[in-house]
Amino acid sequence: MKRDHIHFIFRGSRVSLAGFPAHGTLLDWLRLDARATGTKEGCAEGDCGACTVVLSRLRDGRLDHRPVNACILLLGQVDGAEILTIEDLADENEQHPVQQAMVRHHGAQCGFCTPGIVMSLFALHQGASEAVTRPQVETALAGNLCRCTGYRPIVDAALEACVGPPQDRFAAKAAARINALAALDDGADLFVGTQTHFFAAPASEDALAALYTEHPDALLLSGATDIGLWITKALQTPPKIIWLGRLRSAFTAIEMGEKTLSLGAGLTLADAMAPLAELHPDLKEIMRRFGSAQVRASGTIGGNLANGSPIGDLAPCLIALGAEIELRRGSELRRLPLEAFFIAYKKQDRRPGEYLRRIIIPRPAPDREFRAFKISKRFDEDISAVLGAFQLGLVGRHVIFARIAFGGMAGTPSRAPMTEMASIGIDLDDPSTWAKALAELGNDFSPIDDARASAAYRSLIARNLFLKTLMEISGIPIDITRLSSLEAPHAAK
Ligand SMILES: Cc1cc2nc3c(=O)[nH]c(=O)nc-3n(C[C@H](O)[C@H](O)[C@H](O)COP(=O)(O)OP(=O)(O)OC[C@H]3O[C@@H](n4cnc5c(N)ncnc54)[C@H](O)[C@@H]3O)c2cc1C
Ligand code: FES
Ligand code: FES
Incomplete structure (x- = not known):
């Protein structure tokens, strides 16, 4: 089954889009097309958080809210999600509890950073199961820069607003929102565009293998926390993009074996945090300091290794642990030690049509120190x-x-x-x-x-x-x- 348009929920309604540039960002669509100008553009490189919006998706049948940087997220990546922006929060009669707390604590001055901060706090609010702690608030705000108010009133607002499971109008409409999202999940392979210019998102690894074999010159896209900057800063316009964000099974699986931990390359950094923390407390600390909540919500461990960056955080940790990676091309699987993948500066041992599928990490033995x-x-x-x-x-x-x-x-x-x-x-x-x-x-x-x-x-x-x-x-x-x-x-x- 094939689909020739992306679809998502925006302002409570289903939106279908077919004609958009493969490299177009969510922020440009919001501000220029949807005229949702409450979401701001600051740095356009994922650092300041002014463009933060929340994507909600279904996870195990429940709503999961994640803050993302709209400036470096490609529009196609919202396929299957509900986009929530600052304009969604207040209803006609009153502001959302997070907004009310920000007002009460004087959490805004110039206000430019404020929509992004409110959206990060909204994501925290939606995910809270009990009263949040100050360190949790600080972690949630690490990707939001405010230059004038100072963080104390903002943190105070968060501590006041995020005190347990949300009881707001979003929670009240949870069942309808779940149904709307479930209806988007059609399992179809997405292909928007032509043979020379497209945004594609296969729904299975077999479909990916076939498409990538046919278009080995296409750019593989995972979280776009690197690629987004090639577009906004280096002004690249990649014509063929294959997004891996709809693949499931081995590509996003966590397998906790007795001797090894296997992580699918498509796992977001946020989802990889718990299994890595379980492997060793130092990995927990490194993941806590990896980018920001927004970067971890989109970025993947596969992207962090496949980009070949000499300053990526995971590669040295996993090399020291003796990790191996699994690559796939067509139906052929290949495994190699992670260090052998990095041949020279930004040159990796990846053949045309091949992609990174899984990382297998040996658990340190009891007589080993890490x-x-x-x-x-x-x-x-x-x-x-x-x-x-x-x-x-x-x-x-x-x-x-x-x-x-x-x-x-x-x-x-x-x-x-x-x-x-x-x-x-x-x-x-x-x-x-x-x-x-x-x-x-x-x-x-x-x-x-x-x-x-x-x-x-x-x-x-x-x-x-x-x-x-x-x-x-x-x-x-x-x-x-x-x-x-x-x-x-x-x-x-
Ligand atoms: C504000 C900010 C802060 C950051 N902080 C950190 C940090 O603290 N530590 C750190 O290490 N990095 C950091 N990064 C860099 C980046 O977030 C990570 O490298 C991230 O893991 C990249 O993953 P991604 O899924 O977003 O990759 P993408 O941008 O989607 O892709 C990156 C590259 O990998 C390729 N690729 C992606 N997935 C696969 C696959 N499965 N198989 C083959 N090729 C693939 C793509 O084609 C591309 O070449 C930061 C970035 C930003 C913008
Ligand atoms: S505009 Fe700064 S993070 Fe997006
Ligand atoms: S209120 Fe945030 S930068 Fe001024």
């Missing part, structure tokens, strides 16, 4: 300057196995082979045995200077991250190795 640390200029919503990930195997107090990977130190996420070799034999009780391995980092990497960090800073920080790992594992008494120890008392709640 650590991963992200260093960036800002705590939230910032790309890494350096990310170091370390897996060490121990017999007694001696290191007998080392798998160490870094982001930000070379043109690809890379292992540190000389350092790994020199780590064998480290005696945790004798820091003089650590020096050789620490020094080898200088032979493994010659990092570059760029806007994020100087080469000297990167080299120093890489060494210090390894030192921190050894200090933590050895149990040497030290004051503080973790930022969480420095957080204000309220943040510990």
Whole structure:
């Protein structure tokens, strides 16, 4: 079954669209076509949150509300969803509880950032099952910049408004909204456009394999948190786009095995957070600091690896854990170690017509220690300057196995082979045995200077991250190795 238009719910009604440019953004459609100008354009690169809208979709038969950056989301990606914008919140008689709380607490001054902030808080409000905590509010607002009000009144408004399951008019209409969304879920392969210019979204992996084999020059689109910027900043106009967001089964599955964790490449970063956190607490922290709620709601783990970025957060962590990836072309499956995927700067081992399907991550054995640390200029919503990930195997107090990977130190996420070799034999009780391995980092990497960090800073920080790992594992008494120890008392709640 094929469909030649996208369909979604907007202002309570079903909208069908066939004639739109494949690379058109949701924000442009909202502001220029639907004249929904309450949603603002600030940075147009996913950073400021002024363009935040909420997409609601069905998950296990229930409504799920996610905040997204409309500036970098392509219009086709709203297929099957309900779009909620700032204009939807108040009804004729009264404002939504989130808006009322923002007014009461003086949460807006210039007001330009306000629609986006209100929409982020609305998503938090819709997802709350009990009163939200201050750290939860801070996490929800990490992708919204407000330059004039300051966050205190906004956080206070959120704490007042988000106190339990929503009891608003959206909740009152839940059954009708669920029915409307269910009616959109037709399982048809979407193909809008012509053979030379199209936005397609296959509904199954078989349909994808066939379409991608036919159009190996098409651009694969997952969450668009990278690709969106190619369009808004580099002004690219990719003519053929295949969106992977409608694939299910293995492509979005989480399989928690005894020895491995398998994650479908199409899982959003938000959905991958819990299984990764279960694998190791350091991954929980890295995911918490990955972009913002908006970026995590759209971006996928497959996109984060397939983009080949030398400063992507997941690759070094997963390489240090010994992850493998599964690729598919036509009906052919291929598996390779993740580090082998990254051949050179932005050059990956991906054949024409092939796509990333699954990531298989071995669970660290009980005699293995794992650590991963992200260093960036800002705590939230910032790309890494350096990310170091370390897996060490121990017999007694001696290191007998080392798998160490870094982001930000070379043109690809890379292992540190000389350092790994020199780590064998480290005696945790004798820091003089650590020096050789620490020094080898200088032979493994010659990092570059760029806007994020100087080469000297990167080299120093890489060494210090390894030192921190050894200090933590050895149990040497030290004051503080973790930022969480420095957080204000309220943040510990
Ligand atoms: C504001 C902001 C903050 C960010 N913060 C971080 C951060 O903290 N850490 C970080 O690592 N990154 C960050 N990013 C970068 C980006 O969000 C991530 O890399 C994200 O995981 C990309 O996934 P996506 O699904 O959006 O990819 P897309 O933009 O859809 O695609 C990216 C690339 O991967 C290819 N691709 C996608 N899926 C597949 C697949 N299954 N098979 C083959 N190829 C595929 C696409 O063709 C494209 O080349 C940030 C981006 C923004 C805008
Ligand atoms: S306009 Fe800044 S995040 Fe979209
Ligand atoms: S009120 Fe947000 S930037 Fe001014």
